[in-house]
Amino acid sequence: MDETAQIENFERRIAAGESIEPKDWMPERFRKQLTRMISQHAHSEIVGMLPEGAWITRAPTLRRKITLLAKVQDEGGHGLYLYCAAETLGADRSELIDQLLAGKAKYSSIFNYPTLSWADIGVIGWFVDGAAIVNQTMLAKASYGPYSRAMIRICKEENFHKKQGFEIVATLAAGTPAQHAMVQDAVNRWWWPSLMMFGPHDADSPNSAELKRWGIKRRSNDELRQRFVDMTVPQAQAVNLTLPDPELRYNAATDQWHFGEINWEEFHRVINGDGPCNKERLQARRDAHENGRWVREAAEAYAAKQQRMQAA
Numbered sequence: 001m002d003e004t005a006q007i008e009n010f011e012r013r014i015a016a017g018e019s020i021e022p023k024d025w026m027p028e029r030f031r032k033q034l035t036r037m038i039s040q041h042a043h044s045e046i047v048g049m050l051p052e053g054a055w056i057t058r059a060p061t062l063r064r065k066i067t068l069l070a071k072v073q074d075e076g077g078h079g080l081y082l083y084c085a086a087e088t089l090g091a092d093r094s095e096l097i098d099q100l101l102a103g104k105a106k107y108s109s110i111f112n113y114p115t116l117s118w119a120d121i122g123v124i125g126w127f128v129d130g131a132a133i134v135n136q137t138m139l140a141k142a143s144y145g146p147y148s149r150a151m152i153r154i155c156k157e158e159n160f161h162k163k164q165g166f167e168i169v170a171t172l173a174a175g176t177p178a179q180h181a182m183v184q185d186a187v188n189r190w191w192w193p194s195l196m197m198f199g200p201h202d203a204d205s206p207n208s209a210e211l212k213r214w215g216i217k218r219r220s221n222d223e224l225r226q227r228f229v230d231m232t233v234p235q236a237q238a239v240n241l242t243l244p245d246p247e248l249r250y251n252a253a254t255d256q257w258h259f260g261e262i263n264w265e266e267f268h269r270v271i272n273g274d275g276p277c278n279k280e281r282l283q284a285r286r287d288a289h290e291n292g293r294w295v296r297e298a299a300e301a302y303a304a305k306q307q308r309m310q311a312a
């Protein structure tokens with residue numbers, strides 16, 4: 001088949017809802033877009049372990065500590081599935097990690113904000129995992145098989161994460177006035193950065209048209225953000241917390257919650273490396289990579305020894 005026929009066949013398969021698998025023919029641009037998105041997603045999961053990881057030693061009870069430890073480990077596991085999914089496209093995992101450590105790769109803006117109180121752990125589960133579920137439930141229907149299958153598994157775990165977060169939030173919100181104030185403060189700090197997770201407005205999103213045409217994104221950034229707001233407002237009302245947006249109001253005509261404008265200057269500053277914790281997050285990843293060097297070297301030496309023994 002010549003390339004025009006290959007592209008026609010590929011687009012016909014996408015239109016018919018078929019899943020594209022690693023050994024199938026695909027346009028180079030499709031491979032590049034997916035590698036970009038999946039590797040950014042993998043980095044987000046790994047860097048995303050840091051804000052909550054900081055509270056493992058300070059969890060208020062043994063039950064909370066065990067649950068948080070399991071959640072943070074889950075995020076590490078998600079990163080590993082996603083690096084594997086990127087490898088099915090021909091990417092080299094160590095190159096992807098080098099790009100992250102060199103500050104050349106993007107990861108989700110949300111993980112560049114600090115976790116100042118225990119209530120932040122609840123709010124991250126509720127908002128950040130909640131937003132991730134909205135986005136990833138859509139990606140579970142993406143046209144690339146390894147990515148969509150990873151998303152199905154990841155979403156199941158994110159659902160548990162969201163529930164444990166909302167339970168912390170509900171407990172604090174129904175607690176003493178000081179506990180209620182602590183969780184309201186966390187909500188006030190995390191609300192807007194959580195809305196930024198969905199990316200720029202559709203009109204300002206350079207990648208969306210191509211991703212939608214190829215069935216990678218089934219819904220736009222703005223559609224998913226609206227879905228998250230509509231889902232979260234009643235949850236906040238149920239636990240007597242307010243969302244920090246004076247423009248928030250129900251629109252009966254659309255059956256949606258109207259919300260105010262995001263601070264896009266802040267969004268661009270954070271994704272370009274100048275958020276409250278960007279430097280700290282990258283340094284923590286560089287230190288972890290350096291501290292793990294002996295493990296990688298030992299594993300490589302062991303594999304080389306096994307090969308020598310098999311050859312002998």
Ligand code: FAQ
Pocket residue numbers: 036037040041042044045048049075106107108109110124128129132135196197198199200204205206207208211221271
């Ligand atoms: N942060 O053209 P678009 C989680 C970049 S996982 C940083 O709209 P696209 C689990 C974008 O990359 C959270 N950068 O881009 C968890 C692009 O840059 P480039 C991560 C952002 O790809 C919970 C440029 O702006 N989830 O939370 C952001 O069509 C708790 C133009 O934007 C995923 O990665 C941002 N918020 O749409 C873990 C899901 N938004 O590459 C631990 C997969 C945009 O052209 C604890 N990814 N940018 O230089 C996606 O769904 C999409 O990539 C979007 C962006 C929606 C993030």
